Amino acid sequence: MAAPQKAHAKKKFMEFLGGKSLRITSQRQAIIDTVFNTEEHFTAEQLLEWSRKLDKSVSRATVYRTLPLLTESGLVHEMDFGKDCKVYDPNYADHPNHNHIICQDCEKIVEFDSEKIEQLEGEISHRLGFSVKTHRLQITGSCDELKKLGACKKKSSC
Amino acid sequence: MAAPQKAHAKKKFMEFLGGKSLRITSQRQAIIDTVFNTEEHFTAEQLLEWSRKLDKSVSRATVYRTLPLLTESGLVHEMDFGKDCKVYDPNYADHPNHNHIICQDCEKIVEFDSEKIEQLEGEISHRLGFSVKTHRLQITGSCDELKKLGACKKKSSC
DNA sequence: ATCAATGCAAATAATTTGCAAAAAG
DNA sequence: CTTTTTGCAAATTATTTGCATTGAT
Numbered sequence: 001m002a003a004p005q006k007a008h009a010k011k012k013f014m015e016f017l018g019g020k021s022l023r024i025t026s027q028r029q030a031i032i033d034t035v036f037n038t039e040e041h042f043t044a045e046q047l048l049e050w051s052r053k054l055d056k057s058v059s060r061a062t063v064y065r066t067l068p069l070l071t072e073s074g075l076v077h078e079m080d081f082g083k084d085c086k087v088y089d090p091n092y093a094d095h096p097n098h099n100h101i102i103c104q105d106c107e108k109i110v111e112f113d114s115e116k117i118e119q120l121e122g123e124i125s126h127r128l129g130f131s132v133k134t135h136r137l138q139i140t141g142s143c144d145e146l147k148k149l150g151a152c153k154k155k156s157s158c
Numbered sequence: 159m160a161a162p163q164k165a166h167a168k169k170k171f172m173e174f175l176g177g178k179s180l181r182i183t184s185q186r187q188a189i190i191d192t193v194f195n196t197e198e199h200f201t202a203e204q205l206l207e208w209s210r211k212l213d214k215s216v217s218r219a220t221v222y223r224t225l226p227l228l229t230e231s232g233l234v235h236e237m238d239f240g241k242d243c244k245v246y247d248p249n250y251a252d253h254p255n256h257n258h259i260i261c262q263d264c265e266k267i268v269e270f271d272s273e274k275i276e277q278l279e280g281e282i283s284h285r286l287g288f289s290v291k292t293h294r295l296q297i298t299g300s301c302d303e304l305k306k307l308g309a310c311k312k313k314s315s316c
Numbered sequence: 317a318t319c320a321a322t323g324c325a326a327a328t329a330a331t332t333t334g335c336a337a338a339a340a341g
Numbered sequence: 342c343t344t345t346t347t348g349c350a351a352a353t354t355a356t357t358t359g360c361a362t363t364g365a366t
Contacts, residue, residue: 023365059323080238101288110286117278121297128268129302130259138294139279144287181340217348
């Protein structure tokens with residue numbers, strides 16, 4: 001269950017680095033291993049913390065310098081959930097068009113795909129004279145847990 | 159063309175303030191008049207600038223203290239278009255569920271409604287065990303101007 | 317050797333806040 | 342009078358950057 005997931009994405013990112021003659025240092029390796037070993041969204045601060053478990057020498061600056069590379073590669077997306085800090089989503093290699101639904105109470109995030117919505121987006125955009133490059137759909141609401149148990153535990157990342 | 163639009167929204171916001179026994183000072187009045195007189199999205203800095211044309215004494219702090227009231231009332235929404243600063247949208251009184259399509263080059267923003275998408279969102283959310291509270295759909299792409307003229311002028315707010 | 321990458325600490329930039337003075341009810 | 346609001350300037354917070362040093366190729 002903990003074995004290296006997203007091996008494909010990791011490899012792709014290494015190639016991305018190579019293509020720009022950027023080096024794979026031990027710090028970057030730790031960051032990459034962390035990113036492509038989780039399905040969870042994370043903040044810069046969390047990534048720092050997690051990466052340091054693999055390599056104590058990872059600094060905040062290096063995390064902040066690596067994040068733009070990850071997003072530029074398209075394998076990680078920068079998200080905004082209305083918090084003060086940015087959140088990063090490592091699941092775009094598998095599901096390049098996925099959407100998010102977030103519980104307003106516990107901040108649980110569920111990802112889903114919808115071809116129908118995608119298609120409608122395309123039609124409407126075309127009608128308005130746009131050709132679609134990216135789309136981002138976020139729904140917020142209450143999750144089952146809240147309805148059943150009366151409350152779901154709050155979380156907060158930054 | 160310049161006459162007070164959104165008179166209804168403005169009135170609603172005044173009532174919202176009254177309900178919380180908050181006062182309508184001259185500075186707040188200038189800010190409110192500005193907000194409900196435009197269809198455009200704006201940043202805190204722009205709101206400050208525009209409000210000062212109505213009342214020189216409006217300060218940055220007051221703008222920043224008034225914005226949360228505007229969003230709390232639901233008449234203005236805080237948006238995030240991946241820029242460093244937040245953008246505010248004053249068009250939610252008329253179209254409470256509208257979506258955005260943004261040109262990646264000139265940052266032109268077009269708003270649109272889609273009942274079909276809304277319905278799909280509801281169905282999917284329900285299937286995933288969520289009841290929808292809000293939804294936010296942003297599409298980015300290239301606008302006609304770019305395709306026809308080869309380029310559309312870039313803009314940047316912050 | 318050469319050029320990229322690092323950690324550190326200082327710098328940014330948007331937003332927030334403490335406080336004493338001013339204004340509203 | 343009492344309570345809210347203001348402007349100012351200082352504080353906060355996430356993120357970025359300059360620089361001298363270290364590490365990869």
